[in-house]
Amino acid sequence: MRKFVLILAAGCMAALASCNGGFTPEAGDSDLVFDSLATTWDEAVPLGNAELGQLVWEKRGNLRFSLDHYDLWDLSKTPDYQDTVKFKFKWLLDRVAAEDNEAIRQQFSYHYGHAPAPSKISCAALEFPMEKLGAVKSVRLYLNDALCRVEWESGATLETFVAASEHVGWFIFKGVDAPEFVPSIKAPQYQGKADEEADGITVTELSSLGYEQGSIIASDRSIHYHQKGVGDYSYDVAVSWEQGGGSLTGAWSVSTSLNDINAVDEVAKAMERGIGRDYRSHLEYWDGFWSASSVTVPDPVIQKQYDNEMYKLGSASRKESRPISLQAVWTADNGLLPPWKGDYHNDLNTQLSYWPVYVGNHLDEGEAFLKYLWDCRDTFRRYARDFFEVDGIMVPGVATLDGEPMGGWAQYSFSPTTSAWVAQHFYLHWKYSADDGFLKEKGYPFVYEVAVALEQISYIDAGGHRVLPVSSSPEIYNDSMEAWFHTMTNYDLSLMRFIFRAAAEMGEALGLPDDSAKWRRCLSELPELDVEDDALTFAHGFPYNESHRHFSNAMAIFPLDLLDWYDGEESRRIIKGTIAKLDEYGPDWWCGYSYSWLANMKAYALAGEGAAEALRTFARCFCLPNTFHANGDQTKSGKSQFTYRPFTLEGNFAFASGLQQMLMQSRSGVIRVFPAIPADWKDVRFSHLRARGAFLVSAVMKDGKVSSLEVLSEKGGRLCIEIPGQSEPYVAETQPGQVIRLI
Secondary structure (H helix, E strand, O other): OOOOOOOOOOOOOHHHOOOOOOOOOOOOOOOEEEOOOOOOHHHOEEEEOOOEEEEEEEEOOEEEEEEEEOOOEEOOOOHHHHOOOOOOHHHHHHHHHOOOHHHHHHHHOHHHHHOOOOEEOOOEEEEEEOOOOOOEEEEEEEOOOOEEEEEEOOOOEEEEEEOOOOOOEEEEEEOOOOOOOOOEEEOOOOOOOOOOOOOOOOOOEHHHHOOOOOEEEEOOOEEEEEEEOOOOOEEEEEEEEEEEOOEEEEEEEEEEOOOOOOHHHHHHHHHHHOHHHHHHHHHHHHHHHHHOOEEEOOOHHHHHHHHHHHHHHHHHOOOOOOOOOOOOOOOOOOOEOOHHHHOEEOOOHHHHHOHHHOOOOOHHHHHHHHHHHHHOHHHHHHHHHHHHOOOOOOOOOEEOOOOOEOOOOHHHHOOOOHHHHHHHHHHHHHHHHOOHHHHHHHHHHHHHHHHHHHHHHOEEOOOOOEEOOOEOOOOOOOOOHHHOEOOOEHHHHHHHHHHHHHHHHHHHHOOOHHHHHHHHHHHHHOOOOOEEOOEEOOEOOEOOOOOOOOOHHHOOOOOOOOOOHHHOHHHHHHHHHHHHHHHHHOOOOOOHHHHHHHHHHHHHOOOHHHHHHHHHHHHHHOEOOOOOEOOOOOOOOOOOOOOOOOOOOHHHHHHHHHHHHHHEEOHHHOEEEOOOOOOOOOOEEEEEEEEOOOEEEEEEEEOOEEEEEEEEEOOOEEEEEEOOOOOOOEEEEEOOOEEEEOO
């Protein structure tokens, strides 16, 4: 357990007796440690509680806290999608048949690229003058405590955190005697021209939103900023503080009109409670988070990156929070809209962001995504009915906070099979939780409605196969006419095979034989995956013959498990051949997330050295000093021809999943420990990694031999686990809560 020390300072007011506390955070080898503050927002120290976010950095000589809130959105309606004639899948199909891609672009992607909204929007910042504090001596993010500490040569210090269980962030400065050392609020530039450089992706200034600049009201020890947005939408930022005894202690909060939290009230209540109380509950949360699972590997680069990815997961997603968007609670603070509008990209980004919650034993954090999808069902049903003209659920490939389509390249932002990929998370939650109540109440109902929609939009062709009227493979051939395939792509085919197989399995588990039979019939009607030269193609006649960032052709390997290494030689041949093609054509046009995804696939192929090398490349070449994934090769060392730096999170979280897959796998009903670790990893351990069936597994390898192996059966049921060094797996029927020590 961490230690908490509360030191009362002289002169502290009675109502705020705990506010001048001092902390003894627990240092760790994976902490972020710097000798200066970052001078750009995307290299800042990140803090968050999945509702509020904070970036700690320096701007023009001032200490800056860039603040964020998950509900900061401009939800303006996209006018192109109000046209009841053109906003139809049939209209789109007609334009594809006429090869009129320009009309498609004008209807489906022009607004996304040229209009500022809908979009995630900036919040505000707190700034503190640093000219009298001297040079910065050290900056440290304590991962265990989710606390940032800054020390100056003058002896002044800052400790700041976003309270894990409250709607506030806290800061405490020591060694700051000047009365003028107080925060100021810096509002976003909603009027005038931004004075920052663009990120290479988004060049739209915040002023294009057309907001009137908000009001800032300052009193003796507090500041309140109110900003009106579109329609009835508004948001508020509040900060209050106390000074005395050379210390400055304060709390800040952000609220929006989309929720019932009031920032001014939250700050007042926080100051009444005091920083000490909030810090204790903060540590309790993070103690619980870190105790859910742990991983120790001998590679310091991979270890540090993994620990930081899991920290970001705990900072960006909670059971009742909004799901992780492209930048989560760390929206760009540069006078511009965030990269790709900070939206919900469901053709890859949201799905990869939640890969590590399953094996990592963080199902609660994963429920944020499920809650979003579940709560937006009526929106998705309307989208299915109005655009695709089918029953059931369809999920936009690019979506707003409230689930509405945002547009973009039509081949992918309006792909029908996007729905199957997001639905996989309902299936995975059931498999890893073994929660039959969830299966009945949410898991199968969501998967069922997606399967209904895909059954209705597909048809049986002249050859007797179930196919889509047009197909695509993100983001092959970008938004050209060539990106419209007239034979089923392996991407679409894999997702349809998955959804019908999952629906059949879930229906059978619920005792619904008619449902299960129906979905198995739909599955049997689909064509087989297309393979050429032992490798998965983009589509029949379109082999994988170029470097591309999105491994859409390989979905059947990971994450969909349609091809399993343990199924036999044919599956192994295709898996090896597909990965060999990725290696052969190389990473010229990969992004950072491509390396993370590759690590997961190589782990599935039991290629531990290759998986580890992909993870190291990601960490060394595609991340900024604060471990944020920047998409392009920051070293310009030939790992990709993309060398830009727009920050998005999916590569970070897919990295964590890659290491987890190296350490434990549990598909095909068998748990396997250390299945894909490099030969030179002799000392490895993990605790409480989650296997399918709700088994929590802990294992230790020392000097190349497994010295400890223990399984906790959370729900009971059949356990089948391979014990290293033994020819036959251990099989037993377990009871709920039973602990089995195998070694």
